[in-house]
Amino acid sequence: KKKKKWLFCCVAFEKMLNQSRMLFQKLISRRLNHDVAKAAAEAIKNPSPKLSIEAIKKRTQSLASFVGKNELAPGEMIETLGQSELEKLIDTEDKELVEAIYMQADSVSNKYLHGKIHFRGLIEFSNICRKNCGYCGIRKKMTDIKRYTMSKDEIVQIAKWAHENKYGSIMLQSGELLNEQRLNFLCDVIRTIRSETIDMDHALGRAPQPISGRQGLGVALSVGELPITHYRALMNAGAHRYLLRIESSNPELYARLHPNDELHSWQTRYRCIKTLQHLGFQLGTGVMIGLPTQTTADQARDLLWFKKENVDMIGMGPYVYEENTPVGKMWLEEIQNQGITKDQYKINVFERTTRMIALARILMGDINIAATTALQAIRPDGREVALRRGANILMPILTPTETREHYQLYEGKPCLDETATQCRSCLKLRVTTAGKEIAWGEWGDPVHFWNTHSSSSSSQ
Numbered sequence: 001k002k003k004k005k006w007l008f009c010c011v012a013f014e015k016m017l018n019q020s021r022m023l024f025q026k027l028i029s030r031r032l033n034h035d036v037a038k039a040a041a042e043a044i045k046n047p048s049p050k051l052s053i054e055a056i057k058k059r060t061q062s063l064a065s066f067v068g069k070n071e072l073a074p075g076e077m078i079e080t081l082g083q084s085e086l087e088k089l090i091d092t093e094d095k096e097l098v099e100a101i102y103m104q105a106d107s108v109s110n111k112y113l114h115g116k117i118h119f120r121g122l123i124e125f126s127n128i129c130r131k132n133c134g135y136c137g138i139r140k141k142m143t144d145i146k147r148y149t150m151s152k153d154e155i156v157q158i159a160k161w162a163h164e165n166k167y168g169s170i171m172l173q174s175g176e177l178l179n180e181q182r183l184n185f186l187c188d189v190i191r192t193i194r195s196e197t198i199d200m201d202h203a204l205g206r207a208p209q210p211i212s213g214r215q216g217l218g219v220a221l222s223v224g225e226l227p228i229t230h231y232r233a234l235m236n237a238g239a240h241r242y243l244l245r246i247e248s249s250n251p252e253l254y255a256r257l258h259p260n261d262e263l264h265s266w267q268t269r270y271r272c273i274k275t276l277q278h279l280g281f282q283l284g285t286g287v288m289i290g291l292p293t294q295t296t297a298d299q300a301r302d303l304l305w306f307k308k309e310n311v312d313m314i315g316m317g318p319y320v321y322e323e324n325t326p327v328g329k330m331w332l333e334e335i336q337n338q339g340i341t342k343d344q345y346k347i348n349v350f351e352r353t354t355r356m357i358a359l360a361r362i363l364m365g366d367i368n369i370a371a372t373t374a375l376q377a378i379r380p381d382g383r384e385v386a387l388r389r390g391a392n393i394l395m396p397i398l399t400p401t402e403t404r405e406h407y408q409l410y411e412g413k414p415c416l417d418e419t420a421t422q423c424r425s426c427l428k429l430r431v432t433t434a435g436k437e438i439a440w441g442e443w444g445d446p447v448h449f450w451n452t453h454s455s456s457s458s459s460q
Helices: 002-045 051-058 062-064 083-091 095-113 152-164 180-203 228-237 251-256 266-279 296-309 326-338 342-366 374-376 382-389 420-433 447-457
Strands: 116-126 168-175 218-222 241-242 282-285
Touching: 051 062, 051 095, 051 447, 062 095, 083 168, 083 342, 095 342, 116 152, 116 282, 116 420, 152 180, 152 447, 168 180, 168 241, 180 218, 218 282, 228 251, 228 374, 266 282, 282 447, 296 342, 296 420, 342 382, 374 382, 382 420
Parallel strands: 116 168, 168 218, 218 241, 241 282
Antiparallel strands: none
16 A cells, blocks of 8 residues: 555656646746747847958958968858868867858858748657667657657648648658558658648649749658668658758767667668668758767768768757666766766757857758757757858747647757747747748758759769
8 A cells, every 4th residue: 555655646746747847848938939039029120230241251261261261252162171170170169260160151051042941840740669769758668658649630731731831841750660551651641741732832823842843832751760662652652851860970879879789770770861862852861969979070070971971951959868768878977977067068069069060051052951949958049049050941840739748859848838830930030030031932952952963964
């Protein structure tokens, strides 16, 4: 009886703790939304003056000197950056050089993307996963979370709402499942979304997308490692973009983040990435910054790996602690050994992540780079800052509010209590604050993808 009573008390206390945490997050979210609206109003009232070409050259002079040039033109890429140079630029504390990196990254972004920001509506349609990645809050061994899969009708209705609200594309994201039932379900969902949103375009008289000439809502996927037959079926159903993060270009670091078995192999992940490219998907990949045992050399190699593999989109976010995970325990031990607090880590990893974003933009120019939600988890204005440092993609969460709390990949995930409408409004204000423009209704295909494919076609 005593054991049962004790167990009941523990469960009740944990429930109360979770409710308190959710209430606290709601209060913070409301306060942040107020601050964002205030900042946006100020940005509209007093917009930042546009710098002249000469002013930009002057403020990027230290970066020009670093790479052995007299000056850098606004929008000029630096494709020759090597391992040692990137390591120095990632680590530098020279304020003038750091400012030059961010200024040049923003000018490159403006040259290739014209200051436009594209929305990818994120629908987290299932948290059921067969994997046990050591950092993830929905890994298979996380037995204390409620598992769910949204119905076809729910997903399609959200997609149609996104299209009505001028989102160019959506991302269907879930844990990884490998079976015919999931494949058939996804193919059915994709076909229905494409068909019904194309009909909506015809009814509204909307023009086709530039370059591709397609209509309807663009569909991107992030559903893990699958065989080529599954990837091909998903493409034939109408998906055209796929996100599969490599997590680290260092196979040894990747192995430390995952169980040592056939289900968690860097080589398998890499083969899937190459398969997606071969099939003609617009390929997105990425890494986490601030992982336990990760070095500056690892991060520089990640940037060079993106360039070597000719990827179309990069998603780099800070590692954010998630309790009851193997990597979370490794991370706690590491920061304790380094003698830094969680708050100090957040400051450091935010700077390093946005530095990596800026260097990726300078190195690769016309790719898409996401301002990830995790940046907002460690700094309230994190996504706006990333947009000013080279990012051009935002992913508003469209997952139903009552479901979002069950798709927490990391601690402190923002926007859990917001509706899709509130999330759209909030991000619209954040883009305004960053001095950028939302490209409503555009798919936002990576310019890099079309440039690469047109070059390949002309050379054949």
